[in-house]
Amino acid sequence: MEELLRQIAEYRKEILAAVPDGAGALEAYRIRFLGTKGIVKSLFNEMKSVPNEKKKEFGLILNEFKQLAESTYASWKEKLGDGIADGTSAIDLTLPADRLPVGSRHPISIMRNNIIGIFQRLGFAVAEGPEIEDDWHNFTALNLPEHHPARDMQDTFYIHQHPDWLLRTHTSNIQIREMEKGRLPLRIVCPGRVYRNETISSRSHCFFHQLEGLYIDENVSFADLKQTLYYFVQEMYGGAVKIRFRPSYFPFTEPSAEMDISCQICHGAGCNVCKYSGWLEILGCGMVHPKVLENCGIDPDKYTGFAFGMGIERLALQKYGINDIRLFSENDTRFLQQFTSAI
Numbered sequence: 001m002e003e004l005l006r007q008i009a010e011y012r013k014e015i016l017a018a019v020p021d022g023a024g025a026l027e028a029y030r031i032r033f034l035g036t037k038g039i040v041k042s043l044f045n046e047m048k049s050v051p052n053e054k055k056k057e058f059g060l061i062l063n064e065f066k067q068l069a070e071s072t073y074a075s076w077k078e079k080l081g082d083g084i085a086d087g088t089s090a091i092d093l094t095l096p097a098d099r100l101p102v103g104s105r106h107p108i109s110i111m112r113n114n115i116i117g118i119f120q121r122l123g124f125a126v127a128e129g130p131e132i133e134d135d136w137h138n139f140t141a142l143n144l145p146e147h148h149p150a151r152d153m154q155d156t157f158y159i160h161q162h163p164d165w166l167l168r169t170h171t172s173n174i175q176i177r178e179m180e181k182g183r184l185p186l187r188i189v190c191p192g193r194v195y196r197n198e199t200i201s202s203r204s205h206c207f208f209h210q211l212e213g214l215y216i217d218e219n220v221s222f223a224d225l226k227q228t229l230y231y232f233v234q235e236m237y238g239g240a241v242k243i244r245f246r247p248s249y250f251p252f253t254e255p256s257a258e259m260d261i262s263c264q265i266c267h268g269a270g271c272n273v274c275k276y277s278g279w280l281e282i283l284g285c286g287m288v289h290p291k292v293l294e295n296c297g298i299d300p301d302k303y304t305g306f307a308f309g310m311g312i313e314r315l316a317l318q319k320y321g322i323n324d325i326r327l328f329s330e331n332d333t334r335f336l337q338q339f340t341s342a343i
């Protein structure tokens with residue numbers, strides 16, 4: 001009995017000092033103390049040699065020893081399961097942190113912010129307006145009276161319960177609303193979502209984003225328009241970009257023009273992006289029609305102005321080399337994640 005107690009004390013010291021350095025060492029510990037031929041089992045076998053009056057006392061000591069052997073094994077198994085073997089800490093502070101998934105700006109927002117930033121440096125303010133608009137602000141005030149054939153250029157969604165209301169087909173409604181306020185001179189850009197009843201394809205969608213600009217003051221000329229837009233494309237595409245104007249028609253400007261830039265892919269040599277012309281159309285522009293000024297209560301003999309409008313999707317398609325406009329609104333994270341590093 002005395003000898004058994006001395007042995008148990010030795011084993012206790014061994015267990016308390018044990019530091020298994022891996023799964024192999026832990027298994028060796030298990031076999032030595034807890035195996036079918038292990039120390040705990042053999043000590044229980046010694047019970048029969050203990051005098052009857054000491055059996056209860058010895059049994060308590062033995063059970064306590066068994067629990068120590070088992071709990072030590074369990075705690076080491078848990079620690080080694082976490083990959084921690086040195087026994088100093090369950091937390092390794094040198095491990096890299098878990099990656100936190102952060103969102104990214106949408107490519108349309110990036111492009112819109114870039115454009116706005118350039119015009120803000122020229123003194124343009126940002127103006128916004130309603131997406132559900134009345135006929136006056138979307139069409140009539142813009143020199144597009146009812147039955148005007150140019151209305152057919154823009155297939156329109158009308159509000160069923162209210163025939164005079166519609167989803168705006170351009171952000172020109174903001175220009176009208178700002179001009180009606182009568183605070184001149186006026187220098188604004190108007191970004192926003194617009195809607196047209198078009199078949200959805202890789203090149204067109206039933207909604208897209210526009211950014212229009214308007215400058216009204218005394219003595220504003222086409223030269224001002226040209227220089228403003230030239231500054232814009234130089235900031236946007238770099239100093240080597242070339243521009244050209246082609247005559248066009250819009251009911252709300254006279255004269256009207258489309259502006260092209262030299263193709264940024266082939267630099268004018270011709271490629272499939274520019275359809276081998278060397279030029280890319282990026283916006284429409286012109287001098288504000290005197291009738292539009294009159295409709296907004298502005299004296300066209302005193303004031304002149306220019307306006308321009310561009311599709312943000314079109315610029316983003318060109319800048320990022322995207323070939324399908326539908327990708328912008330499908331919320332596919334594989335597409336959107338590609339813009340995480342952008343501002």
Ligand SMILES: [Zn+2]
Nearest residue numbers: 263266271274
């Ligand atoms: Zn090209």
